[in-house]
Each structure stands twice: as C-alpha cells, then as structure tokens.
Amino acid sequence: MNPHLSQLHPYPFEKLRRLFEGLTPPTDKSIISLSLGEPKHPAPDFIQQNIISHLHGLGNYPTTKGLPELRQTIADWLTRRFQLAPDSLDPETQVLPVNGTREALFAFAQSMIDPANRPVVIMPNPFYQIYEGAALLAGAEPYYLNTLAENDYLPDFEAIPETILRRCQLFYICSPGNPTGTIIDQAGYQQLLDMAERYDFVIASDECYSEIYADEQQPPIGLLQAAYALGNTDFKRCVVFHSLSKRSNIPGLRSGFVAGDGELLAQFFRYRTYHGCAMSLPTQHASIAAWQDEKHVAQNRELYRQKYTAVIDILKDVCTITQPPASFYIWLNTQIDDTDFAKKLYQQEHISVLPGSYLSRLAHGVNPGSHHVRMALVAPVADCIEAAQRVKRFLLTL
Numbered sequence: 001m002n003p004h005l006s007q008l009h010p011y012p013f014e015k016l017r018r019l020f021e022g023l024t025p026p027t028d029k030s031i032i033s034l035s036l037g038e039p040k041h042p043a044p045d046f047i048q049q050n051i052i053s054h055l056h057g058l059g060n061y062p063t064t065k066g067l068p069e070l071r072q073t074i075a076d077w078l079t080r081r082f083q084l085a086p087d088s089l090d091p092e093t094q095v096l097p098v099n100g101t102r103e104a105l106f107a108f109a110q111s112m113i114d115p116a117n118r119p120v121v122i123m124p125n126p127f128y129q130i131y132e133g134a135a136l137l138a139g140a141e142p143y144y145l146n147t148l149a150e151n152d153y154l155p156d157f158e159a160i161p162e163t164i165l166r167r168c169q170l171f172y173i174c175s176p177g178n179p180t181g182t183i184i185d186q187a188g189y190q191q192l193l194d195m196a197e198r199y200d201f202v203i204a205s206d207e208c209y210s211e212i213y214a215d216e217q218q219p220p221i222g223l224l225q226a227a228y229a230l231g232n233t234d235f236k237r238c239v240v241f242h243s244l245s246k247r248s249n250i251p252g253l254r255s256g257f258v259a260g261d262g263e264l265l266a267q268f269f270r271y272r273t274y275h276g277c278a279m280s281l282p283t284q285h286a287s288i289a290a291w292q293d294e295k296h297v298a299q300n301r302e303l304y305r306q307k308y309t310a311v312i313d314i315l316k317d318v319c320t321i322t323q324p325p326a327s328f329y330i331w332l333n334t335q336i337d338d339t340d341f342a343k344k345l346y347q348q349e350h351i352s353v354l355p356g357s358y359l360s361r362l363a364h365g366v367n368p369g370s371h372h373v374r375m376a377l378v379a380p381v382a383d384c385i386e387a388a389q390r391v392k393r394f395l396l397t398l
C-alpha cells in the first residue's frame with residue numbers, strides 16, 4: 001500500500017456528516033444547505049444543446065492535448081480577460097484542457113514534485129483540501145500559510161521562514177480565495193513572483209472563482225496578468241487553473257484548463273498522457289461554446305449580487321458581515337466554537353453550514369478556520385433569504 005494514503009485527512013463533508021449524525025433538526029423546517037460550494041443556478045441551455053449536438057464525438061478517443069480550437073479559444077479568453085498582448089500565449093504549448101481543476105490541481109503536484117531533498121508545498125490555510133492531499137501523496141510536506149482577519153484574510157508571504165522557502169518546490173495560491181473570497185493584488189503577486197525566482201519554486205494559481213466577482217468594473221487580476229505586467233512574458237514558474245464549474249454553472253461537465261509556463265506544461269502533458277485523463281469530445285465542444293460567451297457569466301454574477309445584498313441586509317444588525325470582493329461565500333466569524341455553531345444552527349433551524357476548522361489545520365499556534373463558518377450562497381434567492389432569516393433568529397439566541 002502507498003504509505004502516504006494513511007496521511008490523508010477525512011474530507012470536510014465526511015466530518016460534517018458525522019457532526020450532524022444523531023441530531024434531530026426541526027421537522028417543520030426543510031433543510032437549507034449552505035455548506036456545499038456546488039453552483040445551483042441553471043446550466044445554460046446553449047451549453048447543454050452543444051453537448052447533445054456533439055454526442056457523435058463519443059465514437060472517438062479524444063487526445064490528451066485536446067482540440068486545437070479549444071486551446072485557441074482558451075488562449076483568446078485569457079488574453080481578453082487578463083489584458084495580455086495579442087499572441088502572448090501559445091495555444092500549442094501553453095494551454096492544456098483538464099477535467100475540472102480538482103483533478104488538475106492534484107495531478108500537477110504529482111508531476112512537479114521531486115520527492116528527494118525533503119520537498120515542501122506551501123498552501124494557504126484554510127484551503128481547498130486537494131492541495132494538501134496532492135502534496136502528501138507526492139511525498140512532500142505541506143506548509144500552511146495562515147490567512148487571518150488581521151491580514152484581511154490574505155496570505156502574508158513575508159511570514160514564511162527562509163528554511164521553508166529553500167525547500168519549497170510548489171506554492172498553491174487561491175485567488176479569489178475559498179473560503180474567504182479575498183483577492184491577491186498586483187503587489188502581492190509581485191512579492192510572490194520575486195520569491196519564486198529567488199527560491200526557484202513553481203506557483204500553482206487556483207483561479208476557479210475569478211469570474212464570480214462583486215464589482216463589474218473591477219474583475220480580479222490573475223497570476224498570468226501580474227507576471228506579464230512585470231515582464232515575465234513567458235510566464236516562467238507560473239501555472240493558472242481555471243474552471244467552467246462556477247463560471248458557467250456546469251460543475252458536472254468537468255471542464256477547465258491549465259495555462260502558463262510552456263516547459264512545465266510539457267512535463268505535465270507527459271504525465272497526463274500516461275495518467276489517461278483526456279477530455280471527451282462533446283465536453284470539448286461545449287467548453288468552446290462556454291468560454292466564448294460572457295453574457296451568461298454576467299447574469300450569473302448578478303444573481304449572486306442579489307443574494308449577497310438580501311442576506312447581508314437581513315444579518316447586518318446581528319453580526320459583522322460584509323460582501324467579499326469575489327466568490328459566492330460568506331466567511332462568518334462565529335464568536336463561539338465553529339462546530340458548536342454549526343451543530344446548534346442545524347438543530348434549531350435546519351441549516352447546514354461548514355465549520356471553518358474543517359477547512360484548515362492548526363499551524364503556528366492557531367487554527368485560522370476556528371470561530372468561522374463558511375456559508376455558500378448557492379441556493380435560489382428565496383432560499384438564501386429564508387436561510388438568512390433563520391440564521392438571524394439563531395444568532396439572537398446566542
């Protein structure tokens with residue numbers, strides 16, 4: 001057996017299931033789930049139709065590299081969205097389709113980590129759980145970089161000891177962040193890019209919430225944009241991960257891409273050829289259609305905006321709550337223990353939220369997820385409003 005398997009932590013939703021086991025929520029209130037970050041807005045019809053009209057593609061083995069049209073569409077989208085100069089991304093060498101970012105974030109570590117020399121993988125804390133599992137299974141030691149209220153829930157790159165940076169091979173960042181919804185700015189990226197050069201590590205930038213933002217005039221910047229603006233025009237040491245799951249409400253399609261440093265992607269491509277994770281042709285065609293359309297994405301953002309406005313309006317008098325610049329989460333400070341909060345809220349109001357400590361680890365003397373819960377505003381507007389009213393009633397009992 002692979003000995004690293006025993007190092008894997010139970011997944012947060014497994015812990016949540018156990019937390020709620022044996023509890024009796026009120027039967028007169030239906031469950032409203034704010035725990036799972038699964039988009040619930042309808043999948044756009046034109047994407048569904050596109051899959052149907054390309055079903056004949058199931059008769060062919062797809063290639064690992066994907067259709068040239070898909071890679072070109074992605075390169076064009078990145079160029080538009082992140083203000084790169086025309087032709088600054090080569091779709092042949094700098095873009096690869098992936099079956100959702102989850103598998104790619106995992107597989108990337110397996111192909112990048114050299115298990116000799118005590119490798120370290122740095123990741124934010126709290127974090128998307130795949131980063132940690134990927135690091136452990138690749139034989140690396142995770143280093144948890146706390147994102148705390150005192151730093152506006154952003155990673156403090158300066159706080160990482162030099163001994164760790166020297167051993168770092170891979171650095172996961174997540175902007176906009178899950179669960180915090182915060183955004184790394186140009187100065188933050190510059191700091192990280194300088195460190196990557198000095199200590200020679202790879203940056204894996206998870207940007208799967210980049211299209212779910214509050215201000216239509218200020219879309220979050222991304223790693224490629226920051227690198228390009230600093231003159232790193234071949235995106236050395238930089239790889240970004242993007243997904244259609246949240247952007248286009250099609251988490252079931254399993255479609256995303258990685259893009260950036262061509263030398264790193266050549267090795268990742270080699271790994272994927274053997275791993276056997278090519279994207280099916282109907283999915284590739286539907287993805288082309290999805291990346292080419294922005295209208296449905298703007299409508300999607302508008303729906304989240306309505307929910308944030310309504311929910312914050314209900315809760316603002318009973319707790320400290322603000323809309324994060326991006327994502328569809330509220331990272332709520334609970335005052336009391338976060339697991340107690342989640343348990344009581346479920347028992348009294350039949351609402352499920354995710355305890356923050358299920359998304360984080362104790363590091364450097366603190367668990368940055370404790371005393372927080374993550375609420376995902378994915379349910380329909382009316383359900384989010386009903387949930388906020390119940391949370392308010394609950395908060396008033398504390």
Ligand SMILES: Cc1ncc(COP(=O)(O)O)c(C=O)c1O
Nearest residue numbers: 100101102128178208243245256
């Ligand atoms: C931060 C983050 N990264 C990546 C993913 C994976 O998304 P997908 O595999 O659907 O692209 C998720 C999904 O919840 C996420 O929250």
